[in-house]
Amino acid sequence: xxxxxxxxxxxxxxxxxxxxxxxxxxxxxxxxxxxxxxxxxxxxxxxxxxxxxxxxxxxxxxxxxxxxxxxxxxxxxxxxxxxxxxxxxxxxxxxxxxxxxxxxxxxxxxxxxxxxxxxxxxxxxxxxxxxxxxxxxxxxxxxxxxxxxxxxxxxxxxxxxxxxxxxxxxxxxxxxxxxxxxxxxxxxxxxxxxxxxxxxxxxxxxxxxxxxxxxxxxxxxxxxxxxxxxxxxxxxxxxxxxxxxx
Amino acid sequence: xxxxxxxxxxxxxxxxxxxxxxxxxxxxxxxxxxxxxxxxxxxxxxxxxxxxxxxxxxxxxxxxxxxxxxxxxxxxxxxxxxxxxxxxxxxxxxxxxxxxxxxxxxxxxxxxxxxxxxxxxxxxxxxxxxxxxxxxxxxxxxxxxxxxxxxxxxxxxxxxxxxxxxxxxxxxxxxxxxxxxxxxxxxxxxxxxxxxxxxxxxxxxxxxxxxxxxxxxxxxxxxxxxxxxxxxxxxxxxxxxxxxxxxxxxxxxxxxxxxxxxxxxxxxxxxxxxxxxxxxxxxxxxxxxxxxxxxxxxxxxxxxxxxxxxxxxxxxxxxxxxxxxxxxxxxxxxxxxxxxxxxxxxxxxxxxxxxxxxxxxxxxxxxxxxxxxxxxxxxxxxxxxxxxx
Numbered sequence: 001x002x003x004x005x006x007x008x009x010x011x012x013x014x015x016x017x018x019x020x021x022x023x024x025x026x027x028x029x030x031x032x033x034x035x036x037x038x039x040x041x042x043x044x045x046x047x048x049x050x051x052x053x054x055x056x057x058x059x060x061x062x063x064x065x066x067x068x069x070x071x072x073x074x075x076x077x078x079x080x081x082x083x084x085x086x087x088x089x090x091x092x093x094x095x096x097x098x099x100x101x102x103x104x105x106x107x108x109x110x111x112x113x114x115x116x117x118x119x120x121x122x123x124x125x126x127x128x129x130x131x132x133x134x135x136x137x138x139x140x141x142x143x144x145x146x147x148x149x150x151x152x153x154x155x156x157x158x159x160x161x162x163x164x165x166x167x168x169x170x171x172x173x174x175x176x177x178x179x180x181x182x183x184x185x186x187x188x189x190x191x192x193x194x195x196x197x198x199x200x201x202x203x204x205x206x207x208x209x210x211x212x213x214x215x216x217x218x219x220x221x222x223x224x225x226x227x228x229x230x231x232x233x234x235x236x237x238x239x240x241x242x243x244x245x246x
Numbered sequence: 247x248x249x250x251x252x253x254x255x256x257x258x259x260x261x262x263x264x265x266x267x268x269x270x271x272x273x274x275x276x277x278x279x280x281x282x283x284x285x286x287x288x289x290x291x292x293x294x295x296x297x298x299x300x301x302x303x304x305x306x307x308x309x310x311x312x313x314x315x316x317x318x319x320x321x322x323x324x325x326x327x328x329x330x331x332x333x334x335x336x337x338x339x340x341x342x343x344x345x346x347x348x349x350x351x352x353x354x355x356x357x358x359x360x361x362x363x364x365x366x367x368x369x370x371x372x373x374x375x376x377x378x379x380x381x382x383x384x385x386x387x388x389x390x391x392x393x394x395x396x397x398x399x400x401x402x403x404x405x406x407x408x409x410x411x412x413x414x415x416x417x418x419x420x421x422x423x424x425x426x427x428x429x430x431x432x433x434x435x436x437x438x439x440x441x442x443x444x445x446x447x448x449x450x451x452x453x454x455x456x457x458x459x460x461x462x463x464x465x466x467x468x469x470x471x472x473x474x475x476x477x478x479x480x481x482x483x484x485x486x487x488x489x490x491x492x493x494x495x496x497x498x499x500x501x502x503x504x505x506x507x508x509x510x511x512x513x514x515x516x517x518x519x520x521x522x523x524x525x526x527x528x529x530x531x532x533x534x535x536x537x538x539x540x541x542x543x544x545x546x547x548x549x550x551x552x553x554x555x556x557x558x559x560x561x562x563x564x565x566x567x568x569x570x571x572x573x574x575x576x577x578x579x580x581x582x583x584x585x586x587x588x589x590x591x592x593x594x595x596x597x598x599x600x601x602x603x604x605x606x607x608x609x610x611x612x613x614x615x616x617x618x619x620x621x622x623x624x625x626x627x628x629x630x631x632x633x634x635x
Contacts, residue, residue, distance in 0.1 A: 145341025148306055148413075149355050149403075150331035163345045237345045237387040 130172025
């Protein structure tokens, strides 16, 4: 156990990266909020963490979606299972992320596997609830008409219910994606070089914090926009409505 | 048009529906024979089970006891999904798919049946014409159409695979009264062409009388109170419930089902300008109508001759009173009666399409018709009856 706790320390100790090279030395020395010169010269420090984090988010949300969708599909015609699934994914959602990494250590150790498991488990609650809500909001007359015209249960699900639940489903993906971007910085504790790594390397160097923080926020915004566009494309019948804030 | 399916008869054989946990059945031994090509209206107060009865036909509600035969084949022997593809289904809430265009909505059943895209497209365009919307709306989404247009699409969608049977559950119930009237008339005109077997559920007796070739009145507890043509129903209600349900104005409702041409008119003594009044007076003796009607050389009514007119040597050009109201053979009887009452006259000349005199209608004829229990008029199908615009 002690060994595990030791392993949970961030992989890199605090170092003074700003004393290395590049930029306007006086800006760096005064630790101003943002030193553009330094940022320009040192941007390559952030590319690998950025790409790692993006990959982590995309994979985690994709896996979380696949699992949540399977749960939703399974509980769709077994409605009594919905409270159970909701409660179970809710309990998982409440585990603190550091504790979660710690719990997985004996099984998957440190690394990508642990990070992906933690992040995808957190998405389950949000995505599952949104799919279930979307399916519940499909107008009953559309289902009645579909069944009355001779659609089988499967046809009704894929041709009517799922397309009509799509806006809510994607709304769920959007919330899950944005929150996953935020939590994924912490995966530095699982030894994945995300944007959390430079953040943690020198927490008192403001330019560093600004770059890592802004990149993380930009990633969340861009991914959200991509999903927003997908939502519009997949639900062309809906007049544009104000989306709920995430 | 696609090669049509023959309309099929529908017969209920002592059909009972019991829901688990309910002491009373929702439908109690219902037996009905609906001949192919007719509109049968199931009407009754809410909770009478009429929708349940309809839904057992396409097995969206399962039959507990008894059977329903479509063209002689039991619905119980059919795969429910396949059975439903052979029946048009129209519901009050319309139930268009909001995520599919008008065209895609109409193509639903043809696509389920495996038609290719081109054939389904052609059929959708054809149906859009048939329901009077035109191919222009085919790429719109349902929420871009008015309620009346949506319901027309609902009907077009139900007709897409040219089903032998149509099930319509309060199809016009959510439409405002003016548009409802229009949609009812449109559907009856359509039915005149397509001659489907239609089962039509409503709680509105006026709609039932208007739309039905036959009407099944269902009482609370899912029992059939009477199954008859609208005229029979109005003339001879089977029990107090039916009498109550059809309303105190059933005499007037009967008159709304017929045209002036459906009743035996009286003959008026005719007079021509310049004719000797002695001749006219001779005709008046023992005539059904005690007044002489002045007509022109084309036998078009010009007016009624008064005593003063007849005192002259010859029939004058302009009589004391005009011919109004002049009725048409195609007028709805109820409207004709209203005209008579409004103009406070006993008699009104009736003319044909060319305006020539065809006979005289009197309040007496109408009241005699309503008073005699066996006074029969020729029965018309709903599609052939007068449409009140």
